[in-house]
Amino acid sequence: MRISFCAQTDPAPWLAALQQHLPQAQVDVWHSGAARADFAIVWAAPQQFFDEQTALQAVFNMGAGVDALLQRQMRADLPIVRLNDAGMGVQMAEYVCHALIRHTRDFALFEAQAQHGLWQEPPVLDRADFPVGILGLGVLGEQVARAVQHFGFPILGWSRTARQLDGVRCFHSQAQLEAFLAGTRVLVNLLPLTPQTENLLNRDTLSQLEPGAYLINIARGRHVVDEDLLSLLDSGQMAGATLDVFRTEPLPAEHPFWRHPRVTVTPHIAGRTVLQDTVQQIVAKIQALQKGQPIEGVVDRARGY
Numbered sequence: 001m002r003i004s005f006c007a008q009t010d011p012a013p014w015l016a017a018l019q020q021h022l023p024q025a026q027v028d029v030w031h032s033g034a035a036r037a038d039f040a041i042v043w044a045a046p047q048q049f050f051d052e053q054t055a056l057q058a059v060f061n062m063g064a065g066v067d068a069l070l071q072r073q074m075r076a077d078l079p080i081v082r083l084n085d086a087g088m089g090v091q092m093a094e095y096v097c098h099a100l101i102r103h104t105r106d107f108a109l110f111e112a113q114a115q116h117g118l119w120q121e122p123p124v125l126d127r128a129d130f131p132v133g134i135l136g137l138g139v140l141g142e143q144v145a146r147a148v149q150h151f152g153f154p155i156l157g158w159s160r161t162a163r164q165l166d167g168v169r170c171f172h173s174q175a176q177l178e179a180f181l182a183g184t185r186v187l188v189n190l191l192p193l194t195p196q197t198e199n200l201l202n203r204d205t206l207s208q209l210e211p212g213a214y215l216i217n218i219a220r221g222r223h224v225v226d227e228d229l230l231s232l233l234d235s236g237q238m239a240g241a242t243l244d245v246f247r248t249e250p251l252p253a254e255h256p257f258w259r260h261p262r263v264t265v266t267p268h269i270a271g272r273t274v275l276q277d278t279v280q281q282i283v284a285k286i287q288a289l290q291k292g293q294p295i296e297g298v299v300d301r302a303r304g305y
């Protein structure tokens, strides 16, 4: 069995871990003209990779989101496999809880007050005033919902098809989006980027949130219309945003998000790919495929995720 590795990261630890779990396999870093492999492990692979690697039985994405991979031309019957959690869920939960609590418990205010030696207490928080709405109740959205639940905030969730989660008011489909937004004050985006979800967070939808809304975007930058978000923040209709993902990454130096007083920027680190968890998951799936067994996480290309 031959495995081709193609990602913009130091390949050495990946090759070592793969080789350790699959000693019989030939694992190589891809280069133009490389021998044809049976399986591929990729992140941001060029089109040339797919043009040349015509014998693949499956391609494994080193992340949960496959929006970039689906831009590549490849055989229609080639299974694309996304990561299912693989250590990202707990990180997403940490990130959201941090941003949520930093906002609701006024930590930015205390940091500003401390600059002036100011001792001032804000009113006591009523969690009922901060319903958290999660867009996307998939592998990661569900874990975020569970973590936020621990702190006693009301939780709403929105998905494409109907879902049932204990303690979460579940909404689904375009028809129920309005009701979901109207009941949400802290909006957490965990949707995949598809033609249906691109630009979903715009002036119209963000204006339907409760007054003083807060956005936590950890999915993709192209879900958000930046100018609309900035204008709602500037007008005071929205209270702030924590943003991990952007239309252009790295976020250009001149982008207003960098300097906006109510925007927190992080460099696409909400859910990092964890080497050991990722390798174990991919190896288990390669072994299952070789035995002709079904695997989880095969992307539905028509659906886009």
Ligand code: NAP
Residues within 6 Å of the ligand: 063, 064, 065, 066, 083, 084, 085, 088, 135, 136, 137, 138, 139, 140, 141, 158, 159, 160, 161, 162, 163, 173, 174, 190, 191, 192, 193, 194, 196, 197, 218, 219, 220, 244, 245, 268, 269, 270, 271, 272, 305
């Ligand atoms: P997932 O398991 O595929 O879940 C996607 C969820 O979104 C599902 O609940 C799905 O509904 C819902 N959805 C999809 N299209 C929809 C639509 N048109 N309307 C309403 N709901 C829709 O994905 P995941 O593993 O949780 O990952 C979510 C995203 O997080 C990834 O696609 C990626 O972009 C992002 N991500 C970011 C980072 C980071 O570091 N910032 C790290 C990892 C992932 P159904 O339940 O009905 O299918």
Ligand code: GLV
Residues within 6 Å of the ligand: 062, 063, 064, 065, 066, 271
């Ligand atoms: C990261 O953004 C991922 O999709 O895993």
